[in-house]
Every structure is written in C-alpha cells, then in structure tokens.
Amino acid sequence: MASVFSPLIDELISSLRCLPGVGPKSAQRMVLHLLEHNRDGAARLARSLEQAIDGVGRCQRCRTLTEQPVCGICENPRRDGSVLCVVETPADVVAIEQAGGYQGKYFVLLGRLSPIDGIGPEDIGIDQLVNQLKTGAVSEVILATNPTMEGETTAFYISERAKDLGVTVSRIAHGVPLGGELEFVDGGTLAHAFSSRKAL
Amino acid sequence: MASVFSPLIDELISSLRCLPGVGPKSAQRMVLHLLEHNRDGAARLARSLEQAIDGVGRCQRCRTLTEQPVCGICENPRRDGSVLCVVETPADVVAIEQAGGYQGKYFVLLGRLSPIDGIGPEDIGIDQLVNQLKTGAVSEVILATNPTMEGETTAFYISERAKDLGVTVSRIAHGVPLGGELEFVDGGTLAHAFSSRKAL
CATH class of the missing domain: 3.40.1360.10 (Dna Topoisomerase Vi A Subunit; Chain: A, domain 2)
Structure with missing residues (x-):
C-alpha cells in the first residue's frame, strides 16, 4: 500500500525509529502530535539534538x-x-x-x-x-x-x-534484592545467593 | 540532587519529553543510546524535524x-x-x-x-x-x-x-466489534448495540 502520508512526514516517522522503544505506530503518533500540537517542542528537540551531537564528547578523566x-x-x-x-x-x-x-x-x-x-x-x-x-x-x-x-x-x-x-x-554484591520475595527471584540469582552466602 | 549529566545532555533529555509517551526514564535511555551508538540517526532526526516543521502545512482541500x-x-x-x-x-x-x-x-x-x-x-x-x-x-x-x-x-x-x-x-456504525466477545465489551457499547439493533 502506498503511504497515506506525504514524503516529509514519512521521512520524519522513519527517522524517529532511531529512538529505542519507538515502533512504527508510536512514531506515527509522535509525528502527528508534534505537527498538530507542538511545533515549538519539535523545533527545540531538533536544536538540542544538533547541539548535543556537535558538543558532547567524553570526559578526559572518566570517559563519561x-x-x-x-x-x-x-x-x-x-x-x-x-x-x-x-x-x-x-x-x-x-x-x-x-x-x-x-x-x-x-x-x-x-x-x-x-x-x-x-x-x-x-x-x-x-x-x-x-x-x-x-x-x-x-x-x-x-x-x-x-x-x-x-x-x-x-x-x-x-x-x-x-x-x-x-x-x-x-x-559489588549480587544476590536477592532487598524487598524481593524469594519465590519471584530467578534461579541464577538464587543459586548465586547461596554460593556467595556470608558467615554470620 | 544536582543532575549527573552535563547541561547539553540535560537539555536534550528535557526536549525529548515533548514526544507523547516519553517519560524521564525513557528520555534518558534514548539520549544515552543516541549519543553512544547512533549519532547519525540523531542527526537525521534533527534534519527531518526541521524540514517537517518548515514544510508541512495543511492540504488546501481536506485539511490533512x-x-x-x-x-x-x-x-x-x-x-x-x-x-x-x-x-x-x-x-x-x-x-x-x-x-x-x-x-x-x-x-x-x-x-x-x-x-x-x-x-x-x-x-x-x-x-x-x-x-x-x-x-x-x-x-x-x-x-x-x-x-x-x-x-x-x-x-x-x-x-x-x-x-x-x-x-x-x-x-459509521458503532457497536460490538467483530471478533469481540460480549463479556469483554463495555456497558456503554453494549447498550448502544441494543438500542441500534437492526431488523433482520
């Protein structure tokens, strides 16, 4: 089926798919929302994307x-x-x-x-x-x-x-999370918690 | 608590919140993903946002x-x-x-x-x-x-x-969806389906 949308809108829907967790349906919803209700927000997003791409590198000391x-x-x-x-x-x-x-x-x-x-x-x-x-x-x-x-x-x-x-x-210690109930903890974690038990 | 991130990253996280369904946690995840793994995708997104904001208007005939x-x-x-x-x-x-x-x-x-x-x-x-x-x-x-x-x-x-x-x-007709089971249809829809019944 040919797309219902015009090329610029199709391209924007497709570009949004670079965001993790965004599928075709949510990308379409995002685009219609931005174009109908929040073009200022979209412009701000475009600007901050560009600034971050150009500006953000790594900390010389800790690499973050x-x-x-x-x-x-x-x-x-x-x-x-x-x-x-x-x-x-x-x-x-x-x-x-x-x-x-x-x-x-x-x-x-x-x-x-x-x-x-x-x-x-x-x-x-x-x-x-x-x-x-x-x-x-x-x-x-x-x-x-x-x-x-x-x-x-x-x-x-x-x-x-x-x-x-x-x-x-x-x-750092690995084991059963605080507040976690034993019956919901996965087997690997539980086995690790037993083998790494501490003397009291 | 002061932010762990630098200003440009904070601003990008905050800008992403203009997208429907994107909360602080997913915005943070999106930003780290883009900056670490997909700067090309981010640049493409910034470009298509700008083009769509500038270019997209309404159809003269149907307003879409x-x-x-x-x-x-x-x-x-x-x-x-x-x-x-x-x-x-x-x-x-x-x-x-x-x-x-x-x-x-x-x-x-x-x-x-x-x-x-x-x-x-x-x-x-x-x-x-x-x-x-x-x-x-x-x-x-x-x-x-x-x-x-x-x-x-x-x-x-x-x-x-x-x-x-x-x-x-x-x-257009409103009523029980095809394939829908009566027990899962809400009361308003069901009442409408009865009052709009068709003679056979």
Missing part, C-alpha cells in the same frame, strides 16, 4: 558523556578520588548517584569486553584506567559492571590488571 | 497534514470525489486506509467541537467543508468522528449543516 573537558563529578573536589567505581555506561552512574551514599569517583567503560563482537580492552579505555591506577592516587577499585557473562569477564580482566599494580579491588 | 498544496488522496483521480468521509485526525485517515475498501475522499477536521475548550466550528474548518458541499460535487457525507461526547456533537452539527444543503449524511 559530557561536553565539558572534565565532567562535573570528576572535577568536584568534595568527591573522594581514592575510590574509583568502574561501570559500563553513564546510565549506571545515574543509578548509583540516585541511590546515594557513594562519595568516590567513576570510570565509565562505555562498553564491556566482548571478543565475539570484536570489543577488546583498548575499545573500553582500559589503558586509560590503568594509567590512572599507575599514578597511585587510587587506593580501591570497585567493579560495578553488570552480572552478565561479558560484565563478569570485564570485571575479572580489570581486577587482574589492578592487582598487578597493588590496588585493592572489590566487586 | 502535508507539505504539498493538495494531498495525495485529494489529487488521486481514481478516488470517488462524490463521497466525503469526515474524520477528526490524520491518524483516522490512516486507520481507514489500512482497513481498505473505502474509495471516497476525506475531510480532516484536525479537532472536534469542544465549547469548553473554546473550539468552535471555525477552528475545525466547518466553513471550508460547507463550501465544498455547496459546489454540489459531494453527494454523501460519511461522519466518522469518534464516538465521544465531542465527536457526537461534531457529527450532529455537521449533519445539520449538510442536510440544509440537501446532501445525504450517514454515520
């Missing part, structure tokens, strides 16, 4: 996404630079910051080791991390990569490199 | 959204111009076209009568519709506004105006 040379957390003098938490993505930083309590700094891999996808240590900034550890300013590395196969591999690789440099390495 | 003076359906000589289906939005045109079978043309109100919101006949193009009926080219108007209070009011208003001009007016 920012348009500044060094991100806000890295240059905050009240954060403890002797503790470094290694995460996979900027979204993980957000989650940890929102949980509150962590006062150290971060290192954002923007990825994980995945030989099958051709992602090696150089692609996730391990050299840069190792250089930071070599300065002696970091006394503990906390590994907070995801508990997936790739995340565990990444954590293991970094822990070996860090131990060689005499830096203390720890891994 | 298009960048052309007259939309594809209106200028299609194989469509029957003597039947005019009145709908509220371009999305309704898409739904009817996808169902297939309708060969007439459309008139898109881009709204519905709603005195409480200050939306009167002049805001939804009723004058333009009446002028088309006055030419005598249209023999039947099919009212396909939504079965809501405002949609029914709009349908009633248009039917009165059309009847004054001697044009046949019909309303």
